[in-house]
Amino acid sequence: MSTAEETTGGEIEPWEEVTPDAARRLLVAAVEAFAERGYHATTTRDIAGRAGMSPAALYIHYKTKEELLHRISRIGHDRALSILRTAAAGEGDATGRLADAVSSFVRWHAGRRTTARVVQYELDALGPDARAEILDLRRQVDAEVRGIIEDGVASGEFAVLDVHGTTLAVLSLCIDVARWFNVDGPRTPDEVGALYADLVLRMVGAAK
Amino acid sequence: MSTAEETTGGEIEPWEEVTPDAARRLLVAAVEAFAERGYHATTTRDIAGRAGMSPAALYIHYKTKEELLHRISRIGHDRALSILRTAAAGEGDATGRLADAVSSFVRWHAGRRTTARVVQYELDALGPDARAEILDLRRQVDAEVRGIIEDGVASGEFAVLDVHGTTLAVLSLCIDVARWFNVDGPRTPDEVGALYADLVLRMVGAAK
DNA sequence: GCCGAAGGTGAGCGGCCGCTTAGCGTGCCT
DNA sequence: AGGCACGCTAAGCGGCCGCTCACCTTCGGC
Structure with missing residues (x-):
């Protein structure tokens, strides 16, 4: 219904890279609809309606x-x-x-839960080519986290078999936040981020 | 195309409680279809076809x-x-x-990944009443795990804030296994179960 | 003041959806 | 042997789906 929560970090309003304005409104409407009902249960009429347009406008x-x-x-x-x-480059x-x-990473999945839900759980609805492109990005995500953990093992900070x-497991834990996080729940994205950072440091055997 | 993998534990064949035979075949077909494509993208014709029946047979x-x-x-x-x-009662x-x-719990989510996927990720497709019933079961799941952790804190075994x-976080970690686990991947359900048990004990600060 | 491009609409097409209905074959009860 | 309950199918209904098309505005350039 609005763009309220803001705990992600520097960005004020996402999707600003999407132009023209009508295309962005349609995209934001699609994110909301896909997150609420899932890709297959969302109709093009619903998306266009949320953006205040006729169904045909989507195809422009x-x-x-x-x-x-x-x-x-x-x-x-x-x-x-x-x-x-x-x-990782810090x-x-x-x-x-x-x-x-x-x-x-957790703050993003909690604060931008709507987007994260679509991004993480609707992958299978993509065709083979688009799917392959996204899977490649996921491998890069995996490599970043693995790199930090390898560094910690090499320096003796972490004890990981x-x-x-x-x-x-670390990535899975973070990603699943998008499934259960509730904006009206008792925790803020910042709090979940802090809790999860602590839990993950324990998982890798880092000194407290 | 068959019921091959068996690492879950005692059970040989699930769904044996579902009778008559035709109803069970339809249900197994639905589990496979829902897990592959999602509830909304699955048609009743697809389910009936997998069970070797006509679309109308489903409604009997x-x-x-x-x-x-x-x-x-x-x-x-x-x-x-x-x-x-x-x-928990051990x-x-x-x-x-x-x-x-x-x-x-992890062995089940990995070994019976098809079922677990439907169970954990298609909840939103249920109507309000059925959804409420399932959410009540989830609260009981949560209570079981929380009970063990509280016991460990009380006995001084765990250090959890x-x-x-x-x-x-523990439940989230286990459940998300159903999303990423790949039967053709490098890990068996038993291996993932052992790895995750170790990671969770670290999370709660248990002595090794 | 005219013109074409860009962005929008209303109506609707072909097709697949969940689900229903009329009727058929089969086997058990008497 | 007759009857009938049960499990199933072929056909199809009403409706919504993704998407298209003919047409209508608005607006900057000359």
Whole structure:
């Protein structure tokens, strides 16, 4: 119904890169609808209606309904990846960088839950080509987190037996926030980010 | 195309409680279809086809397509809850019981990934009444895990600041296995169960 | 003041959706 | 042998789906 919550970090309003204005309104409407009902249960009439337009207007800016999902997924993954890259490229030790990465990644999944839900859970609705493109971005996400954990193991900060498995678990934990997080619930995105950073440091055996 | 993998534990073939035979075949077909494509993208013609029947046959055994999802969700949650209850009621200390609970819960989500996917991710497709019934089961699932963690804190085995938040994270970690686990991947359900039990014990600060 | 491009609409097409109905085959009860 | 309950199918209904098309505005350039 509005663009209220803002705990993600620097960005004031996302999707500003999408132009013209009508195309952005349609995309924002699609994000909301896909997050609420899922891609397949959302109709093009619903999307256009939320954007205050007729059903036909959608096809001036997007070739198909799937292209909308593709664009959302692409932009969302780019954003998630850049959040992780910023944290991973920080100057502190592995412990601090992992805590940064997890807390900011979680803050995004909680604060931008609507977007994150679509990005993380509607992947299967994409066709083979778009799907492959997104999966490649996911591998880069995985590599960023794994890199920090490997650094920590090499420096002796972390005690991890299965680096790949632990990386998977850390990412899985963060991503699933988008499924259960409730804006009206008792926790703020910042609080969940702090809690999860602590839990993840425990998982890798970092000194407190 | 068959019921191959078996790492869940005692059960040989699930859904045996569903009778008559045709109703069970339809239900198994629905589980496969829902897990592959999602509830809304699955057609009644597809379900009936997989079960080797005509579309109309479905409505002899089930009132609507949603009733199929409801039955699947109900049986799946009952099974998940009974797995956790068995572990929680064990005789060991909290550390052992939590490790048991996590490893068996994860084994189920990995080994019975098809079912778990439907159970955990298609909840929103249910109507209000069925949804409320399932949400009640989820609260019981949460209570079982929280109970073990509270026991461990009381006995001094665990060092946990936020019991509710940690419970949420532990369950979230286990449940998300159903999203990423790949039967053709490098890990067996048993291996993931063991890895996750170790990670969770670290999360609660249990002595190794 | 005219013109074409850009962005929008109302109506509607072909098709697939969930679900229903009339009727058919089969096997058990008497 | 007759009857009938049960499980199932073929056909199809009403409706909504993604998407298209013919047409209508608005507006900057000359």
